[in-house]
Amino acid sequence: MTPAARLAAAIAILDQLRDGTPAERALTNWGRASRFAGSGDRAAVRDHVFDVLRCRGSFAALGGGESGRALVLGLARAQGLDLASLFTGEGHAPAPLTEAEAARLAQPVPDAGALADLDWPDWLRPQLQADLGADYGAVSARMRARAPVFLRVNLARGDRAAVQAALAAEGIATRPHPLAETALEVIEGARRIQASEAYREGLVELQDAASQAAIALVPVAAGMRVLDFCAGGGGKALALAACAPAARIEAHDVDPGRMRDIPVRAARAGARISTVAPGRLGREYDLVLVDAPCSGSGTWRRTPEAKWRLTPERLETLCTLQAQILREAAARVAPGGRLLYMTCSLLSVENTAQAAAFARETGWHMDEERRFTPLDGGDGFFAALFHRGD
Template sequence: MGQAWPFRVGLDAVERIRTLTPAARCSAAIEVLTDIAERRRPAADALKDWGLAHRFAGSGDRAGIASLVYDALRRRASAAWIMGSDAPRAVLIGSLRLQQGLAAASVAALFSGERFAPAPLSDDERARLESGTLEEAPPEVAGDAPAFVLPELTAALGDDLIPELKALARRAPLDIRVNALRGGRDDLMPALEAHGAAPTPHAPMGVRIPIGADGRGPALHVEAEFLDGWYEIQDEGSQLAALLADPQAGETIVDLCAGGGGKTLALASQTRNGARLIATDGDPRRLAPIHDRLRRSGAAAEVRTPRSGKARADVLEDLDGTIDRVLVDAPCTGSGTWRRNPDAKWRLRPGSLALRVAEQSQVLDRAAKLVRPGGRIVYITCSLLPAENDAAVAGLLSRWRGRFDAVPAQTVLAAGPPGLASAVRQTAHGLQMTPLRTGTDGFYVSVITRRS
């Protein structure tokens, strides 16, 4: 994994802590970025391996290194442009200027070559830091996005392409959803006051927690209120998508791609356990966390876990044609979550997009078989790409010609909070949330009704 980290095994704990200066963290970040580039692996895996190999590094040090790595990945293309190189060192240097706004002198202080600091800046590196500009950079560089998705993103974002991509390159906020099965948002706010909590701009049960300079928020998953099921960590966009699904008490609802259960829990909260909820997923491994989350939150849902293997039975076959509402939180490229997963955009390939589009067609067709006449499919992605959004819905409408209709976005938005309608982008078959317009991850929602 790149150059060996230069710590002596015999250092005592005090010395080990002292050596992880900001400059030493830069050296570690370059090492992790090198591992990511050479092995084409997720950043989380590379960071985990670095931490396991350097156990002397405390949680604060690991968080600081992770912040440097993710910021560098957020601005990988633009940092490489101004530095004239896409080497991990150059990308980190460029990101310190572009993402953190550090002047050349401040970067030079970190890259001093002393002790565990990276080697000193060269004359060329210093000159590029001082005079490099993005004025003539192409859109994929200025917006830090893969070039092959630019046509799709342009179709979705129009004149806001570069501002939206820049918003996608910023750090994401930390949002939580208050569980109405435990109480209201006002009931929880005093317990979070010390964290600087404030209501989210749109979601009625959402709370936003400020993140620190290192990009990390407080460890909310160990708070007593979390352990008692008072809240779940969930981006406001995901909360709004569940809200726009408009679940009703008395309905039978299938969460077809439930995964860890985030939206299942939200639907249970919204209906106050008044709906029959059935959660499943094509990948049984993804369902593993849902059981503990249901117990903690008090949410009532039936979990149907498919068996692995080619001969597995359809666990929903007995429900075909009877379901009031099918939630399809579809597998997608995750382009709307690049704020949180910046390395994912650089690992995206045309083949992976094509694979996701095929999976979306399959899961929509399965939902179409489940829903009753007059019932609804709620199609959700965390993507900005029309191929995964409007085009997927159009494909369903074409394959099932005459049997389904897309509900107008204005009608869907009636289930949401006031002010959301003016913030979202309305599309041919749904609506799009974005970091620039709504301050959320990039969620798409379409509601499709089956004709009676």
């Protein structure tokens, strides 16, 4: 496919998203219907679509509207592409610019700060400005770009330097990241990771650096009984198992189907993790980890579609659910045990305010809390560590 044809494909997919089709489904459907598209073409079209979703507000302003064509015009303008050579109407290229489009595109480009401001939902912008304070502008700018790819080194299988060398031998270049001693940032070859021998042998797992740093807050020791209360795919449980292979780690989720990959992932990593169905949990854990359902605002570089789907009502529902889950998880902590509350959110209502309310209403003591933003290098993330007040 030519660069112009890739833009045309992105336009068609973005128009489907306006009709309510999820991005992943639209991209999958396009790929199945476009057998002529090679892996490079599919990757490029995917990148165009997700670049637009990250910057939908500013690209709409630059391109003059919310249609797929206008958004891709905004994308091309932001990237400094030669519009006249791409929008030709020849072959599979998008149609030539109209006079109205050309006049609109000739207008001055707003400054970078104003553009970044547009890439938050209007209703959420004041809350983010208050929560991020002086960091608001820099975080807004950082959230418009693609997120780095991070790996967690499985210390049960090798040290960071040895794993780096193994990855490099397979064409995957990395560098250590200061947020966590297990963190490697991938700087080349990210698309080779899951097919690599290092990944298949459990030397590494894909996990954000801020998430790794949050896990490192808790000293996990041999013999401890640990519960990952909202385990999902088990990333946090795997990280805990790597820290203390002799700990007894259980993974639980209200939807057991979300945990279906944990046995395979644990076997690959050489970890011992038991999955526990709802209704079969114990009540005496030394550590309970709650990676609570949240807005995901700290990960919107990776899941930008979610940014535009969040509503005030949904955020309120999530906050209520978080408080409920915290209380349920706290009831599972043994005397003298710890509770770790985590979200991948930038919003104080899900983070500091939620943690403070829990401590105030239950008498639990907060030992430590950490907030990470993309300015730290990884995703937006929050962690608060508690112990029982009695």
